[in-house]
Amino acid sequence: MKKFTLFFVSFVFLLVLPHKGFGETVKIGVQYPLTGKLAKHGQGCLEGAQIAFDEFNSRGGKLKAKMIVVDDESSPQKGVAAVEKLIAREGVIGINGGYGSHIIGPSSETAAQYGVAYLSVGGVSSKLTARGLKNYYRVNNIPGYAKAQLGLIRDVFSGEKKVAIISNSKVATLDIANNIKKMLESEKIPVVFFEKFAAKTTNFDPLLLKVKESGANILIVEGYFPDYVATIRSAKTLGVKLDAYIGAWGVGSPEFIKELGPLSNYIYGTSLWEKGTAPKEARDEEKTFVDLFVKKFGKDPSYLSMLGYIGAKLMLEAAERAFERGKLNREGLLEELRKTDRVTPIGRVAFDEKGDPKYFTCLIIQIRGNDFTVVYPEDRKNADAVYPAVPWM
Amino acid sequence: MGRRRSEKKIAGVVTLLVLSSAFVFRRDPFVAHVLVQASLLALISLAWNILGGGCGQISFGHAAFFGTGAYVSAILTTQYHLNPWLGIAGACVSVVFLSLLVGVPSFRLKGAYFALLILAYAHVLKLVALNLEITKGDEGIFSIPSFGRYSFGGMEVNFFTSKGANLFLILLFLIAGLWTGIWMRGSQTGIAMEAVREDEVTAEAMGIDTLRYKLFALGVSAFFTALGGAFYVHYIHFLTPDSAYSGYWSLMPIVAALFGGIRTVTGPVVGAFTLVCLDEFLIKELLPRGDKLVYGLLFVVTILFFPRGILGTWVERQGHGRKKEG
């Protein structure tokens, strides 16, 4: 009998425990691929999100936030499981995350059935926002990347321009490639070579030889880290004469310089953010983030971490506003998230009616020694582009 | 014959167990979704085992049938606006047809070579899906319709929002597969298949048309795998070549079948439910980051110590126990 009493008392105690204290705690779900193919991206974003939660909880407000992390294993069905778990089990009122449009698709749809806000940073397919979901938001999309690349070629480069574009056949990169091709052609800049290559291509020599034959002096590679590594190596081996090498995402991560060393010098890439590129209004916020990040992880944050941070932070700010209005629930959070409009370290963020970011543009960075310099757009740049220059010439 | 009867008993118990768990958890969407995942894996594992355990033909590429089933139904419903039920039927018919088409030449190969040939098909089909217009390439197909909404009397069943409704549907498929498997094993066909599995040359010498039985097993196996694939798209609503032809659909069914025991019809079902539930409810809870590591360890240990699978080992022990008593 004693045992039973003891058991009963501890059971009741456990039930009561979470409700102690005065402030209120909001539960926010964070879903990223922490294992599987997209683990690298998921882990990067998650680190940023952790900083956002740490910062939020240490600011001394009445509202505390609890981050509940679920790994979707880079799989769509596990993504649905993650969302179900977060909402039905953990009772979160907003979900942050997802990487990869094919995982975000089903995940955000599941969240929509509960009316739970889903804010993603790694889903760029145009079809995601074409679904008419009321709960789906994202901070970045495809046209922003192509616009920045166009701006670099049109406004920064001088002299004769003949552009070759090669692109990974993955939908996101191919989407940018098609966008930039159209934009260049409408600006009367000739695209002399355009070809997509299969993901996991190992030997880029023949493709680079074709680029060489095309006579292009500017090469755009829309791809991922392994694609850049292999194409830069091939270009160097074959002595492809270029005035500029422009990559898309992935160039702007610290590991790019760390791994490639001098071979990364003068490479251009798109980036959402680099250390020190935040618009004036968000400089302080950027500094706080970087300091906290370095303190916690002992390394510089990448753009992925910044994305994860912004995503989580916008969600938490919306939660705080909802809390102040006394409407800290799913609808309240969704309403407040919709009203988001502020300048963040990656630029001004506000959403249109479909959930797309209204003001999103990319930066163009150029690697110089061991640093990223921002060379475009004009108002956020911190150095002039070195042109013509490629690492192997 | 005793083994067959006990197999029926086990299958009955398993049927009751999964059905009752579905009733208990139908209103908890997370558990329901996990059970859907388990049932889906169980269905494909069971289908794989009809060919693998029943007929001795190991396939490493059941994703070929899963993914194609998924694509056929997705295309029929999004581009030709067919009803999902017709989409599923179309998927099953075309995949069975496909399986027989590739089966005739492939069965000339034996053992690991046959297994890998099927794997190669899965890869080829994935590349085809990546490069075709109709499959929308790498972008994949979005907004695939669910099974819809129905009212029976006062009861409303909405497949779009209710995980429970989908759970009952996939369980229906699973139970159909399970009892087809049981029926096959007990029939003349099953005995002929077993002969093919044990010794093909002898079976041929006995006048068994081995190719016919292998094709039959392949057809049935492909049918239920396609059924699973088609169900998947109307449940998840999105399809990309990566998810359709993912190695998960080739590999996990084998793991689940081995885990449960390939010499039994019910083994794969038990294996799939155990693996998925362990992963989602226990390992992930305890180790949110290192869960896959534990998972790997788990099936290494299982294979080492229960090489006949959980259910297989259990059935064997039962048999021994009885022998000793008698």
Added chain:
Amino acid sequence: MSFSLLANSIASGLLMGANYALFAVGLSLVFGVLKIINLAHGELLLAGAYVGYFAIRGMGVPLPLALLFSGLSVGIVGYLYYFVVRRIRDDELNTLILTYGVGVILTNLFLLLFTADERIINIPWLTEGVWLGPVQVNRGNLVSGLVSLLIIGGLTFFLARTETGKMIRASSMDREAAALVGVDVERIDRFAFVLGCALAGFAGPLFGIVSHINPVGGEAVTINAFILTVLAGLGSIPGLLLAGIILGLGEAIIVVFASTMFQGIFALALFVAVLFLRPEGIFGRRE
């Protein structure tokens, strides 16, 4: 299309082919002798690559030493791994699951230990181009290709001429007959298995030089190694080199005349065609 485009493509295709063979040799040896498809082969190669990465980039160890070090450490892992595999080696399917499980464990161990970051072993002088007559090739690929020739040549010699090599061949063709002439077949199995693992580890740093390292990259290596093993014919080590070259060359030429999009189809079509027409492999002997 110019002469230099074609000639250069052929040269790089040849080198790539030799590299493919190097990355497959461990799997082929183990498959040939023990009839075990080691699905953790790619992960073992990656383990070697990580060892090489930290040795070269972290401690400044020279490349040849790093290769030996990687080979040795993965060999030790292979030795332990063998005692697990041995328990169930008679059941083909169970060994597949077991080796796959070991692969899963290694992948996730890499993820935990080394994070998901992409890495390359960047040795500056190996990134230069080198003129070979009229064509220009990458020095890293060239070095790796030469090592591949060396390894495959050495292994072929070892199997053909030495007593242990002959025991390995005898045991792989007919275990029982080998035991009957006094070959300790279990020792031979262990030796071949550990050697296969060590070769994977040895190739790892070179993989890190010509390709890139990430925790989940092992599966692709295994699949490629497997395709090559089948093309070459079960356990045929010299055949591996030729199969690799056919694949590398074919892929390069396809890019010249069409696009990389058809590379995957080419490899698989070759694989399927060989399975149908010559299931014993291009260079295997018909039983």
Added chain:
Amino acid sequence: MPEAILSLSGVVAGYGEVVVLRGVSLSAEEGKITVVLGSNGSGKTTLMRTVMGVLPPIEGEITFRGESVRGLKTHQIARKGIALVPEGRRLWGDMTVRENLEMGYLLRREGDSLEERLEEVLEIFPHLRRLLRKTARTLSGGEQQMVAIGRALMGDPDMVLLDEPSLGLAPMVVAEVFRVIERMREAGKTVLLVEQNAKKAIEISDYVWVLENGEIRFSGPPEEAEENEKVRRAYLGL
């Protein structure tokens, strides 16, 4: 009765749950040809495999030169000086004849060099001299059988077990095989021969055992065997 070099007592062996040998006791004397007769499925091959440790006995004892070999691995038993010429030859098809023979030399314990052993075997099978560089799989059945026996002799074993060496061979070749077996005896080797070709086997034998359904049904000197009603009917077709 002189000391038996090999003796089995109450050996039970089989595959999994199928018992093939049901308590076999037999022995072979040093320097003699001992023949085991038996029809298909009587357990002859199983007997050989059990002696060589390929198949561990479930029960019973096997001794060689008075030492128990039970529980030893096949290669350990072989290294004690027993060579088996297995049923179906089991040559290494991708190896040359020379390599096949060289592998047999692994069993040598002391004495002659490889070349000396090879010379001796080629002297017994002069026909093989021309074939040394050929791949084993390209040989005819008879040639393969010679290589198989030659391989067994390369290690200079004390005892040779032959499992149906005449199976599927032309009469001319069969005669040669039996001549070689007699030569082995002349060289002082002990031979245990398992045969279906009973007539020939009995002719050259020193002692005969009959194995049926995994049990010894008859044992005795060859003259007795020839007169035994059952042996005559079952194996000599008389």
